[in-house]
Amino acid sequence: MTGLRWGILATGGIATAFAADLRTAGLDIAAVGSRSRDSADQFAARFDIPRAHGSYLALAEDPDVDIIYVATPHPMHHEDARLALQNGKHVLVEKAFTLNRAQAEDLQRLAAEQGLLVMEAMWTRYLPHMVRLREIIAEATLGEIRSVSADHTQSLPTDPEHRINALSLGGGALLDLGIYPISFVWDVLGAPTDITARARLSETGADAEVATIMTHAGGAISTTLSSSRTAGPNAAVVLGTEARIEIDRVWYTPTSFRVIAADGTLIETYESQVDGRGMQYQALAAEGAVAHGDPAGSLLALPVAESVAIMGTLDEIRRQIGLVYPSES
Known part of the structure; x- marks a missing residue:
């Protein structure tokens, strides 16, 4: 302290x-x-x-x-x-x-x-299970990482007046929910070199569902799905040539994961022991x-420079799906 x-x-x-x-x-x-x-x-x-x-x-x-x-x-x-x-x-x-x-x-x-x-x-970046996940990746246990997939899907209120549906408050799936899997794939694979995004907009113009396919260095691929209208598994998988990590629901909160070799052998099981929400x-x-x-946070799991770059990724996703917040127009 x-x-x-x-x-x-x-x-x-x-x-x-x-x-x-x-x-x-x-x-x-x-x-x-x-x-x-x-x-x-x-x-x-x-x-x-x-x-x-x-x-x-x-x-x-x-x-x-x-x-x-x-x-x-x-x-x-x-x-x-x-x-x-x-x-x-x-x-x-x-x-x-x-x-x-x-x-x-x-x-x-x-x-x-x-x-x-x-x-x-x-x-999420600072939770113990994510710290351990980055250690496993750094140890090359997974081999070459080829793909990452994650969803953040919840069934939230559909009331047009609710914050999640109000464009004037930055409502929609992307900033509230999508930031989690998009930040996660940045964490594991780094900056995307190519971005493809699709969405379904709600009656208020806010994004109700957003899906992305992104390419990263070395040709690795990430996929994310975020939704404020459907409750999904909220799980994540990191696939490597030698092994994979399967993160249980709810992957972005204190949870458990398994490291499984390409032949199906269990390498490691991790279970979070966290007081409070984390x-x-x-x-x-x-x-x-x-x-x-x-002050630049260069030693942090998420330095400010990366947060800035991730906001650029979200800008490109919004450009592709035609989402503009009122304060920007």
Whole structure:
């Protein structure tokens, strides 16, 4: 622990889950900020947080806060993270990092100018089973990796007013769900060299289903499927010439996996033992980056430069499926 004092910006469901996991890990939550003072007070009382602020600006200006977790909807990430950086705070921004690559580049530039950490809260990258998966790949147990497939499919509300269906809030399968498998294939295979995307748009214009086929270095292929209207297996597979990794549902949360040789022999079984939801690992990684004097996060499982590049991949997917958010038009 580095003794960083956390501020939580917004008080919705994801902020609640994050605060609970920070408490699980014994980390210091110094303050919370909301647009509503009542909401901030209630959140502070629930998690025994010493200070509650009735505005995001007041939180950003709090001298007893070192790092801020931004938990607002997608279209607000850029503005809210900018506010924190301009007030000298390190920032952990809920995924997807921003609405587009241009916004992501702006945050990367501003953080570099300020000598501050800005980091995407892609918590899956920091879970113990993903750490072990990367070790297995680095050990060449799988041989040459030829393909990765993953889905993130849920049956979510179809109400046009619900956030998941509201284009004005960045709603749709891509930013809420697709970011997980797309970030995963980036993690395993690196940047795509070719992208093909198809989608079905809902009655609000938001993407209800998105599928991708991408080619990566050496000709490796990835496939992803994301849906907000159908509940699927939520599993993932990494296929190599010598072995494969089968990650059980729900693959992007603490779970189990098996390493199976090409002849069917079981090489390894991994089972997660995690307290809470597992969001504390990204917070610990952020604190570690600050402690090591690495504001660019080059030692992180997901450096900001990669988050920026992934937003570029999402931009290309949206271009192909004809998805534009109102704030961009």
